[in-house]
Every structure is written in C-alpha cells, then in structure tokens.
Amino acid sequence: MHDSDPALVDDFRAAMRRVASTVNVISICVDGEPMGITATAMSSLSVDPPSLLVCINRAAAMHAPMEDVTHFTVNVLHRDQAGIAQMFADREKHALRFASGWEVCTTNPPRLADAQAALTCRRIDHHRFGTHSIFIGVVESIAIRDEVAPLVYLDGDYGGVS
Template identity: 35%
Template sequence: MQVTDPVIEFQKAMSLFAAGVTVITTMSDGKPAGLVATSVCSLSSTPPSIVVCVNKSAATHDVLIQEGKLAVNLLSVEHRDVVDRFRDVRGEARFDTHRWRVSKTGSPMLDDAVVVLDCEIAGRHDGFSHSIFIGVIRDIAFTQQDDAPACLMWHGRTFAHCSPLSA
C-alpha cells in the first residue's frame, strides 16, 4: 500500500496554481520592510480590497500589524533580481537596489512595478501558520508604459510568465 504525506501532496497540488509574484512592503520608523509573496487576491470591489496571506514567522509580519498599512508591488518578468535580493538580503538593505518611492500611505513602492496597490490594513485573521490581512486600497499606481513587461508568475515551483492564447 502506498502511503502519501498529505503535506507534500498539498504542496504539490498548490504548485499547480499560477500566481503573480509580489513584494509586500511597509515602513516603520522611517525604515522600509518587505517580503516576497504570491498569496494575494481580490476581496471586494466595494470597497476595493484585497487579501494578503503572510507567514507569521516572516520578519515583516509583525511590522505589518504594528504599522497597519502595506503596498502590494506586482513584479514583472524583469524583476527576478528583486526576488533574489529579498531572498538573499535581510532588513532595509533589501531596498538598496532599484528605485523605490513612498506611496500615499507611506509604504515603499517599486518605481517600475507593473502595478502597486497601496492599502490600509482593515483586518487580520488567523490562518494557522499565516495571518490573513485585509487591505483596503487607498491608491493604485500603474506602470506608465504602454508596453509594460508581463508580470512575473510562480507556477510549478519555478518562475514563469503568461502570454495570451491566440484567438
């Protein structure tokens, strides 16, 4: 009889769901904080709001709770190095490369992100190993390029991008 590990099976199944790669950012005492996340989805149009899931063990988790604001920076295929930077470097040094500016709520915004959703955190719910943050959108900043690069995706445990199917 074959014994399967439900955690491994779950992780394998979830790897089949394509997701946009984002950097979730906030600012605390003038210092930027952030993490890479793929667990972001829309919640409601009225008011415009999103759901962001963050592992409780992430250093930025408690900063998000403390500050009550966040920005979701959707990365493009040209931002693999941003992901590498956030993986390899800790603290505010993650923000030493690339151009960042401050959003209306005070969170760091990647200057050339595909889109940035600037949010106030309206709620937080327990999600076992994660917190489920509800973000009410206060501002949306789109890349000003008509030919903006495709967004960076995570699918099958690797980076990917999507392209339109021919009609």
Template identity: 40%
Template sequence: MISQDLRTEHFRQSMRRVASTVCVISCRHDGCRYGITVTSVTPLSFAPISILACVNRNSSISVPLKEEGRYCINVLRASQADISHSFSGGRPAERRFDIGEWSEKDGIPYLQSAQANLFCQMDQVVSYATHDIIIGQVAAVAFAPDVDPLIYQNGAYALTSPMALKKAC
C-alpha cells in the same frame, strides 16, 4: 489511511500546479523599510475596494506591517525576478531595497517600475495556523500600460503569453 506526511507532500505538489503572480509587500515602521515577496495575493471586493495577502507570522515584516497598518503591494514585472529573489531571503533584510527603483508615497516605500502598485490601509487581520490573512482597503493605485507580470509556478519563475482563441461558429 494516508499519512499526514504524504498528504502534506501531495498538497505541496498540487499547489506547484497553481500559477501565482509574484508581489512584494512593502511598508515603513519606526524609520525602517520592510519588504517580503509573496505569491498569495487576491482581489477581494470592489465595494469597498479591497485585497487580501497571506503573510507568514515568522517573517520579518509581520509585526511592523500589523503595527503600521499602511503598506504597498508591488506587483512585479517578468523582468524583476532579481527583486523577488532579494525580498524572499536572497539578501539580508537591510539590503533588500538596494535592488530596484524605490520611492515613497506618504511614507510608504514602493517600486516605481512595478507592474502595479496598490497602496493599502489594513482593515482586518485573520490569523490561521502559521499565517496572517491581511485584508487591506486599497486607497490608491498605479499601474503600467503593458501587462507583463512575473509568475511563479512549479517552484520556478514563469512567463505568460496571451492565447489565441478560436472563434465560435
């Protein structure tokens, strides 16, 4: 029988093989801005237009996000690794918004130069183990004309490039 520690390590190594788009979730609550880097963001439905994100309940944004209910998922560009690092603990919480061009829409902070911005209204929260699965209905979007997302894979940032497909006969 395999030990729990070994099973955990095997799971960790398996998940390092999953490439994920890097996002920053941002919100404002009681006059303060909050933000956190996440890689667990997934489109959920087109009717209603919705998206889910997983947030550790111990993170600084957890309580303000749930109390406010309105937030933005900022999809980062390949050139924005410094912003990701800042929001993943590379800077104190009160200094995270010092990097990047941040504005507000209806009181919600968003990164102007992001690959995409998805403005959401929280619909449901499902708690599981250490995380909350935040389901949000997308109220508005903005996106850049080019596609150049920041990717996280195997414990490091990565880039994407289109593959040339062979045409079938």
C-alpha cells in the same frame, strides 16, 4: 496548530506547485524604515470597497510589524523583475532591497516605481490561520504600468505569461 497527515501535506505542496501565482513584494514602513517580503498569496477581495488580502507566514520577520502598521503596498512584479523577487526572498540581501528603483519615504510604504501595478492599502483587519495571517486592506491609491506582463511563480520557478 493542526496535526495534519504528513502525506496530505506533501500532496498539498505538490498540488500548489501546479498553481501559477503572480509574484508580489509586500512593503511597509516601520519607524521610518522600509521593510518588504516576496509573496504570492495575494488576492482581490472586493470591488466595493476596492480591497485586497495578503497572506504572510507568521515566522517571517515582517509578520509582527505588519500587525501594527496602518498601511501596506502590494507591488505586483513585472516579468523582468525576477531579481527583485529573489532579493526580497533572501534574508542575506536585506541591505540591498530598497537601494534603487523604489520610492521610499519615512511615512508611507515603499512603492516600486516600475512595478506591474502598485496598490497602497489601509490595513483594516487581520486573521491568524495555521502558519499564516491574512491581512485585509482597503485600496487607497494605485499606480499601473502600461504593459501587462506579470511575473509568475510556478513549480518553484519564476517566469512570465506569453
């Protein structure tokens, strides 16, 4: 870990609250059980091959299993899915997470049926940095919702793009 200046850390947090981010649920399947986490740190990495990176906090329950899975799905949330984002961010609602609206099987990562987009990736690499790890995946399948209206997170609140 680094011994960062506390004032710089506070200013960094304040600056990041001013960056609008698309909200995603990253999902995996571990020993036949679905797992997921709300994340805004996702980005396209390359078009050739189509690939993404996602960043997961090393303190998150999903971090260790994510290091070992072969596949993960990035479920890009639609603006009407703030409740899903909140559910996957709340550890107390763990049992409700995959109760409805999900395509769940025992071998593939769960896919949110009406997500803005769902991209299933083969995890090929990961790198630890600071409090997080960067996971890289090559996209193997994509499902897209017709309407383009992603859920965004800005200044500690969920919203949509007008």
